[in-house]
Amino acid sequence: MIELALFVPLSIAPLILAKDYKDYSGDSLTHKKTPLVRLGTKRLFLLASGLSLVSVIMYVILVFAHHVNWLMGLAVAVSYFMLTRKIHSDKGRMPRLYKTALFLSLLAMPASVLYS
Numbered sequence: 001m002i003e004l005a006l007f008v009p010l011s012i013a014p015l016i017l018a019k020d021y022k023d024y025s026g027d028s029l030t031h032k033k034t035p036l037v038r039l040g041t042k043r044l045f046l047l048a049s050g051l052s053l054v055s056v057i058m059y060v061i062l063v064f065a066h067h068v069n070w071l072m073g074l075a076v077a078v079s080y081f082m083l084t085r086k087i088h089s090d091k092g093r094m095p096r097l098y099k100t101a102l103f104l105s106l107l108a109m110p111a112s113v114l115y116s
Contacts, residue, residue, distance in 0.1 A: 001114075003062055008110055011055040014048035014084045015102070021092030045088045052084040059109050068116045076112065080105040 020027065020036040027037050036044050056077045063073035083102040087094045094102075 003058070003065075004110055004113055007055060007058050007062065010051060010058065011080070011106060011109065014052045014055075015087070015106075017044060017048050017051075018087045018092050024091075041091065045085075048088045049085055052081050056081045059113075062113045066113050066116045068112045073109075073112060076105050076108045080109065 017035055020034045021041075023034070024036055024041075026032075027034050031037075035047075039047065059077050059080075060073065062068070063070055063077075079101060083094075083098055083105065086098060087102065
């Protein structure tokens with residue numbers, strides 16, 4: 001289960017990067033070196049997209065390795081990827097329903113591997 005221990009922080013990293021959008025103007029004025037201030041919005045979006053893509057690929061590998069229903073695994077992985085991109089493209093502002101769906105996909109991915 002080392003793969004799962006690596007997968008979970010990797011899948012959460014894009015969401016941790018999204019939390020800085022609301023403080024961007026204040027962080028830039030005070031020269032606080034958050035990833036968003038250092039990289040800018042476009043590069044942070046690309047970084048978060050890359051991290052989420054790597055975590056989706058890792059999850060798909062786990063799905064096949066642990067004989068999880070591939071259709072369910074694919075649906076959860078695609079929803080996670082699309083919602084992660086949405087939270088970054090909307091600069092952290094996303095409807096509560098979407099945030100809830102993203103949270104549920106974050107729970108479903110490791111749970112589907114653990115309990116398969």
